[in-house]
């Protein structure tokens with residue numbers, strides 16, 4: 001029988017089924033269409049597709065056709081009825097006459113409905129990667145000269161097309177789940193990293209910054225962050241986003257200075273295929289990517305006049321057009337902009353549009369330079385010691401008084417970033433448990449640079465250093481002179497001498 005030429009109707013049915021499954025990303029929606037083809041073209045009176053539910057350990061009806069068919073919520077036990085047996089054994093079953101088959105449960109009521117006219121039932125396993133994952137069953141009108149061998153082959157091919165689709169579906173699902181998990185994890189990490197509590201500083205100036213962040217975060221008001229380089233503008237931009245209702249949506253950054261003018265427009269607004277010579281496919285702009293989230297326009301003072309006017313329009317109309325497109329796309333984006341430039345001066349000189357300036361500066365937050373909040377220096381320094389000691393796996397815990405003095409007297413033109421780099425390096429070169437003045441870069445050591453270090457004699461400098469070392473050792477030894485002496489490779493007598501000379505009270509450290 002199998003040597004017969006393939007039935008052209010069978011071939012066109014298979015083509016239709018494979019197209020249905022191949023073009024749909026939604027397996028659940030495509031399966032009923034497979035049954036519809038079997039019903040309409042192949043004369044099936046009813047059809048059913050069940051798939052294994054590994055979690056529940058049973059079979060779920062994914063699609064069923066024919067009046068009185070079970071709903072897709074119906075479950076079968078593995079091994080129950082013909083369908084359950086096919087899944088259990090992984091082998092097809094053909095029942096030429098259902099009236100003679102006690103295993104035929106007639107769950108689809110097809111036999112009952114047909115007025116107990118004789119029916120044939122075919123059920124084949126659905127396999128994915130050699131594992132039986134479900135079954136396809138169909139009832140056909142009984143006919144004495146039906147070629148069951150050929151029917152079984154036909155249904156076998158349909159089942160293998162379904163199996164392929166299930167496999168792809170599983171792969172896509174697994175990947176989707178992996179991405180979701182990863183996304184959730186990364187988001188948690190980001191939220192923790194950019195939590196406002198990670199912004200260090202207890203100075204009045206910083207307290208004002210925290211207050212302003214707390215005021216601005218709940219709304220979608222445009223915020224303009226001002227401040228010298230390295231004062232923490234980007235940090236605050238993140239904190240604004242992650243403490244706002246948009247925290248679960250994207251935070252998208254655009255470095256306005258880093259991109260050439262020709263690129264920035266397509267970066268911001270995206271483009272359609274053919275918008276320019278290289279534009280083969282569509283590309284979403286950063287505004288679109290930031291939908292429902294926050295767009296961070298860093299170094300906004302660097303934008304060219306041509307882009308300034310486009311940006312102004314988007315901020316006013318809250319919609320964008322991709323390059324090469326006339327359709328506008330509505331966007332819901334909170335804009336946070338930052339600059340270390342004197343924008344007012346730029347407006348006066350005519351290089352920055354006044355109307356854009358007002359659009360951006362709805363809520364201004366000023367980050368004061370480090371030299372104007374010196375009380376934050378020890379806090380920040382400790383914070384970075386902890387961070388880089390952990391990063392580098394070193395047991396550095398403290399900053400010696402001498403080093404603190406140096407840090408306090410320096411004027412920090414590079415602000416917090418410079419302090420951070422300086423501590424990172426100090427932790428790297430530090431060989432003990434504490435950072436000393438000599439671990440700090442030479443730029444901090446010269447009195448000329450800081451202008452505030454008193455000129456010392458060699459004798460005084462050595463004495464100060466000795467005092468630092470003894471203090472540190474006593475701190476580590478919790479005031480125990482013998483242990484402090486061992487730490488400094490000296491005798492208890494010398495320590496005792498230094499304690500008296502420098503007027504140190506070791507009991508302070510107990």
Ligand SMILES: Nc1ncnc2c1ncn2[C@@H]1O[C@H](COP(=O)(O)OP(=O)(O)OP(=O)(O)O)[C@@H](O)[C@H]1O
Pocket residue numbers: 198199200201227228229230231232233234235236339340380416417420
């Ligand atoms: N208050 C702070 N607490 C902790 N870390 C800070 C603080 N301020 C700044 N930093 C750190 O200093 C570095 C520089 O900060 P950031 O990049 O936010 O500065 P910026 O103002 O954007 O500088 P630029 O204008 O040069 O881009 C970052 O590593 C940031 O984490």
Ligand SMILES: [Mg+2]
Pocket residue numbers: 233234298
């Ligand atoms: Mg920055």
